[in-house]
Amino acid sequence: MRISIIYFNFPFWRAEVSRIALHIGKIKYDDIRVDRDEFMRARSSGKLDNGTIIPFHQLPCLIVDDESIGQTAGIARYCGKLSGLYPTDANLLAAKIDQYIDLMTDITVLTFNAGRDLKPKEKIIKRKEFFDQEFTRKFRMLEEHISNNGKTIITKNFNISDIALWSFVNWITSGTIDGFPKNILKKYPKIQKVFKYVNELPEIKNWVKNNY
Ligand SMILES: N[C@@H](CCC(=O)N[C@@H](CS)C(=O)NCC(=O)O)C(=O)O
The missing domain is CATH 1.20.1050.10 (Glutathione S-transferase Yfyf (Class Pi); Chain A, domain 2)
Incomplete structure (x- = not known):
C-alpha cells in the first residue's frame, strides 16, 4: 500500500496531525508539499499538475494507492488507525x-x-x-x-x-x-x-x- 499526504510546506495542524501520526506509527508515506501556485491551480481544477485528484479542491489530501481522500478529520482517523493512535474497535x-x-x-x-x-x-x-x-x-x-x-x-x-x-x-x-x-x-x-x-x-x- 502506498500512502501520500499532500499539503503546503508548513506545519499547520490540518496536515500535521496525520503526518505525525504516521511518523509515530513508523508507517512509510510520501510527504508531498505543494506551493501556492500549484494549489491555486488545483483549487480551480481539482487536480495537481501531475493529474492527482484533489476531491473538494481542498488540502490536506490523502492518497492511498490511487484513491484520493479529502477532509482533515477523516484523513486523521485513517492515519490514526494505521498508527495505533485511533481505535478500531471502541x-x-x-x-x-x-x-x-x-x-x-x-x-x-x-x-x-x-x-x-x-x-x-x-x-x-x-x-x-x-x-x-x-x-x-x-x-x-x-x-x-x-x-x-x-x-x-x-x-x-x-x-x-x-x-x-x-x-x-x-x-x-x-x-x-x-x-x-x-x-x-x-x-x-x-x-x-x-x-x-x-x-x-x-x-x-x-x-x-x-x-x-
Ligand atoms: N473542511 C476541510 C477544509 C480544508 C481547507 O479549507 N483547506 C484549505 C487549506 S488549509 C483550503 O484548501 N482552502 C481552499 C478552499 O477551501 O477552497 C478540512 O477540514 O480539511
Whole structure:
C-alpha cells in the first residue's frame, strides 16, 4: 500500500496531525508539499499538475494507492488507525476523539472567517473582538472537558486528538494570527499540560528537529 499526504510546506495542524501520526506509527508515506501556485491551480481544477485528484479542491489530501481522500478529520482517523493512535474497535472512545478534532476544525474555520471581508482597520477590531468572545468561549469549553491526568485530553489514552491539539496550539500561539495575543495559554492549565506532555515526547522532538 502506498500512502501520500499532500499539503503546503508548513506545519499547520490540518496536515500535521496525520503526518505525525504516521511518523509515530513508523508507517512509510510520501510527504508531498505543494506551493501556492500549484494549489491555486488545483483549487480551480481539482487536480495537481501531475493529474492527482484533489476531491473538494481542498488540502490536506490523502492518497492511498490511487484513491484520493479529502477532509482533515477523516484523513486523521485513517492515519490514526494505521498508527495505533485511533481505535478500531471502541466506538465510544472513537466518538470522544472525534469531538475534539471537530471542535478544532470549528474553531479553525471561525478564526479564518472572522473579519475576513472587512477593511484593515475594522478587520483588526473585529478580530480582537472575535478572540475575546467567540474564540475564548470555545477554547474554555475545550479546557473544561480535558482530563485531569496532566498528560492527555482523554484519560489514559494518547491519540490523534492530542497531536492535533499540540499542533493547533503551536498555530494559535505563533503570533501570526491577526488580533490574537501570544500568551493565550496562561488561563488554560489543562491545555498547557497536554501541550507540554506532547511536546516532550521523543517522537515529537525528533519530528520538530527534522521538520521545523
Ligand atoms: N473542511 C476541510 C477544509 C480544508 C481547507 O479549507 N483547506 C484549505 C487549506 S488549509 C483550503 O484548501 N482552502 C481552499 C478552499 O477551501 O477552497 C478540512 O477540514 O480539511
